[in-house]
Amino acid sequence: MSRKRALRRRIVVAILVVLSVALLTVYFREPSSGPVHRAEASAMHVVAPLQSGAARVIKPFRDGWDWFADLFSAQSQNSSLRTQVQQLRAQLAQQLVMQQQDGELKSMQRLRDSAVFPKGVRFAQARVIASSTTAWYSTVTIDAGTAQGVREDDAVVNGQGLVGRVSAVTAEASEVTLLTDQDSFIDAKVEPSGAQGLVAGSVTGDVTLQYVDRSEKVVAGQVVVTSGMKGSIFTPDIPIGQVSAVAQQDVELYQSISVTPYVDFHTLDLVMVAL
Amino acid sequence: MAQRVPAIEKPADGPHVVAEIGRLFALLVVATLLQTAVAANIRILGANPDFVLIFVVAVALLRGAEIGAAFGFVAGAIVSIALFEPPGVRSLALVAVGYLVGRYAETADLSPSVAPIVSVFVATLLAESLELLAQFLFGRQVPLLYLMGRWVIPLLVLDCLLAVPLYLVARWWLGGERHVRISET
Numbered sequence: 049m050s051r052k053r054a055l056r057r058r059i060v061v062a063i064l065v066v067l068s069v070a071l072l073t074v075y076f077r078e079p080s081s082g083p084v085h086r087a088e089a090s091a092m093h094v095v096a097p098l099q100s101g102a103a104r105v106i107k108p109f110r111d112g113w114d115w116f117a118d119l120f121s122a123q124s125q126n127s128s129l130r131t132q133v134q135q136l137r138a139q140l141a142q143q144l145v146m147q148q149q150d151g152e153l154k155s156m157q158r159l160r161d162s163a164v165f166p167k168g169v170r171f172a173q174a175r176v177i178a179s180s181t182t183a184w185y186s187t188v189t190i191d192a193g194t195a196q197g198v199r200e201d202d203a204v205v206n207g208q209g210l211v212g213r214v215s216a217v218t219a220e221a222s223e224v225t226l227l228t229d230q231d232s233f234i235d236a237k238v239e240p241s242g243a244q245g246l247v248a249g250s251v252t253g254d255v256t257l258q259y260v261d262r263s264e265k266v267v268a269g270q271v272v273v274t275s276g277m278k279g280s281i282f283t284p285d286i287p288i289g290q291v292s293a294v295a296q297q298d299v300e301l302y303q304s305i306s307v308t309p310y311v312d313f314h315t316l317d318l319v320m321v322a323l
Numbered sequence: 324m325a326q327r328v329p330a331i332e333k334p335a336d337g338p339h340v341v342a343e344i345g346r347l348f349a350l351l352v353v354a355t356l357l358q359t360a361v362a363a364n365i366r367i368l369g370a371n372p373d374f375v376l377i378f379v380v381a382v383a384l385l386r387g388a389e390i391g392a393a394f395g396f397v398a399g400a401i402v403s404i405a406l407f408e409p410p411g412v413r414s415l416a417l418v419a420v421g422y423l424v425g426r427y428a429e430t431a432d433l434s435p436s437v438a439p440i441v442s443v444f445v446a447t448l449l450a451e452s453l454e455l456l457a458q459f460l461f462g463r464q465v466p467l468l469y470l471m472g473r474w475v476i477p478l479l480v481l482d483c484l485l486a487v488p489l490y491l492v493a494r495w496w497l498g499g500e501r502h503v504r505i506s507e508t
Contacts, residue, residue, distance in 0.1 A: 056389070057388055057389050060389050060392060060393065061388070061389075061392050061418065061422050064392050064393065064395075064396045064418045065415060065418055067396065067414070068396060068399075068400075068411045068412075068414040068415035068418060069411060069415065070411075071400060071410045071411040071414060072409060072410065072411025072412060072415075073411075075409050075410055075411065076409065084404070084410060087404050088404050088405075088407055091401070091404045091405040092405065092407070094405075095356075095359045095360065095405045098356060098359070098360040099359065099360045099363060099364070101360070102361050102363075102364055103364050106361065106364040106365065107364075110364065110365070113367070177363075177364075178359070178360070178363030178364060178406075179363055179364075179366070179371075180363070180406065180408075181358065181362050181363050181371040181373070181406060182371075182408065182454065183370075183470055183473070183474040184454065184458050184463065185408065187407065189363070189407075215407075216407050223407045230463055230464050231463075250464055251463065251464045251465070251466060251469070251470070252464075252466055252469045252473075314366075
């Protein structure tokens with residue numbers, strides 16, 4: 049009897065393991081209109097309103113928690129922020145001099161105005177209702193979908209800069225792959241030097257500018273924006289972040305450039321989708 | 324001499340089975356909603372609690388390996404699909420968790436206060452290790468030290484804190500432990 053039971057148990061587990069692997073295989077092999085992807089859309093249709101409701105209910109508690117966390121870290125942040133302010137003042141003065149001297153006022157003006165989207169571009173406002181629950185994916189779910197005109201690969205921004213792109217869309221909600229996701233690669237350029245490269249995310253949340261030639265002059269404090277090259281899904285000059293560190297090694301073809309995104313992804317709430 | 328003794332017999336009659344399936348289904352719905360709607364909005368110490376894993380552990384402790392593994396598969400598939408994650412990885416991890424915790428429940432003398440915490444601790448480590456392996460096979464970055472310090476350890480703390488209350492909820496809802504325990508006599 050117990051032998052039979054053990055055999056049945058093993059068969060059940062073996063079937064479940066095979067089903068799991070089959071599910072994974074089907075997901076990666078099927079087109080985006082396949083049954084598993086369609087199931088995702090259907091599930092999102094059900095879950096999105098619940099996520100939206102839960103986000104509203106949880107927000108005051110989350111804000112309270114953040115307030116306490118901020119209180120504890122404020123003291124240590126204070127001294128480092130003072131240092132940063134001094135550095136930024138120095139950088140600002142340096143940049144102003146450079147603008148006057150080198151005649152690069154136009155590019156800085158364009159950045160400052162941040163009217164980077166072509167005329168006629170509409171925006172759909174959305175709220176972040178959920179985020180990925182694993183360390184592997186830097187994605188959020190927003191409460192705008194095809195009903196609001198959102199399409200796959202639309203740019204998502206907030207008041208601080210580029211947030212990411214729409215990677216999946218359903219009628220009432222969309223998944224946004226943040227620029228910190230390790231599968232995110234964005235054509236970018238450094239202003240005012242004009243050096244071009246790819247802004248890439250990582251599993252640690254660090255953002256780097258890759259494939260910038262060693263001959264390009266890039267220094268900390270410079271601004272990174274979307275390049276809008278032909279074939280890119282983003283319009284040019286959407287602010288991404290600021291160069292925080294540059295390293296060059298003799299054996300490397302390209303520079304190693306760290307970028308601090310303008311967007312604070314931990315407190316992401318309201319965003320806009322460029323339609 | 325070792326002899327296998329069923330500690331508690333499974334109910335065999337129809338109405339009981341239907342009621343049992345209904346209770347498990349309700350628990351599945353609650354676990355899925357908590358994971359997709361609530362956990363996705365809670366980030367404490369840098370990690371989101373894994374409600375589904377804790378409920379899979381609770382079901383495996385209360386109902387044994389077979390039901391634990393099946394519950395893990397279904398819950399993992401639904402949560403992955405709802406959160407736009409590649410389905411299959413979480414299912415595979417939760418099948419392993421359900422099966423192994425179920426076997427632990429069937430073969431060991433459990434202390435009700437310790438078993439959920441120990442099981443959730445080991446299950447979280449196992450599930451994260453399997454996920455890490457899967458991500459490595461997908462060709463994604465796997466910075467081990469970062470993940471341990473910034474994700475796995477906070478997740479272990481959170482999951483262990485939630486283990487006992489959620490286990491008690493599951494035990495109350497499912498009407499106590501009911502699986503065949505194999506003990507040495």
